[in-house]
Amino acid sequence: MNNYINFKNVLLVTSLMIGTPSFAGLLDIKLGGNKENATGAAAGSNATGNSQVEKCESPLGTLSIIENQQAGWYTILTNQYRLPPSANLLKLYVQQSNCFILVERSFAATEAINRERELMNSGELRSGSNFGKGQMVAADYSLSPEINFSESNTGGVGGAIGGLLGGTKGSLVSAVAGGLKRKEASTLITLFDNRSSVQISASEGTSSKYDFGGISGFFGGSGAGGIGGYTNTPQGKVLSAAFLDSYNQMVRALRNYKAQQVQGGLGKGGTLTIGQ
The missing domain is CATH 4.10.910 (30s ribosomal protein s13; domain 2)
Known part of the structure; x- marks a missing residue:
């Protein structure tokens, strides 16, 4: 078969695959069963455009967002995926939630x-x-994000469907589906108190999406700033959903927050003793 596949044929085959029951909905971003994306705006306590962000009746304190720009995940995020810093995305979610007042x-x-x-x-x-x-x-608290990237090749599924279709269409389906990959990301956000350095909360979020190799790249490019790349690229959409998942879970936990207590006071020896 010719190594070159006409782009119109790729679109046709992609449509056929999406229309196949086994592939229906594979391109959706999955976040707790809902489709989600980074969108909307916020000004002070007023927020619009993203009903999926968990809300607080009043702010819990002031917050700064810090990223470890020396970490491996940050290099992948900005160099390989060419996405803006995750702090840009988190700032939108935080202000839309009205749970913290951001300090830059x-x-x-x-x-x-x-x-x-x-x-x-x-x-x-x-x-x-x-x-x-x-x-x-002053920033009462700091929020620190981390990302764990994952990608698996699922082209065998498309190859099986191509065999069922047979003929030229089946061959095209097999060729295109050979590049079908499941993009997954898990994000971890940690909240700690700046005055005491005590960790207050930690939350993990996950998201996944199927991508036909580089085909989805025809439908959007990455953004160099703001949150553009998180709204129009497969990688960005997966990450935005994963961060939203982790942030929403943290907000739910903070609504029922109860400070941990140690007998004798924090940092004053603890209750675990050692032998003589």
Whole structure:
């Protein structure tokens, strides 16, 4: 068979496969049984566009989001998948939830703040600009994300269906389905108290999606900034759903939060003793 497959034929075969009962719904993002994507907006306590985000009646405190940019998962996220930092996505979910008030601690934001202060100190800003000290809001808590990537080849299923169809269409189905991969991601987010360093909550989320090799790449490109890549690429959609799953689970747990207590006080020896 010719190594080159006409793009129209690929679309035809893809349609045939999706229309086959065994493949129906395979391209859907799965998050707790619901389709989900990163969308909407938030301003203060007002949020629109994403009904799947768990909400809080009032904020629990101020929050900063920190990413370990030296970790292997971060390199895969930004270099291989060419997606924006996960913090961009999490900031949207956090503000839409109204569970925390975000304080910006990114390098770019800190540079912008320092630049304005330098202009104030140089006398270039207007009188009354009020960029003096003592105005920045402390972050009560920090949220740290991690990603575990996974991909499995499921082309054998498409090959079996191709055999059932037979003929040219069956051959095309087998060829295209040879690149069928199940993209999976699990995300872990950890919340800790900045004053004591005590971990408050940890939550894991998962999501999966089937992708016909690079074919879905024809229908969208990755985004270099914002959250664009999380809304129009297969990898991004899987990750956005997994992060939403983990964040929603954390919010549910925090609604019933009860502080852990240690007899004698935290960090004062504990109750596990050692022999003489």
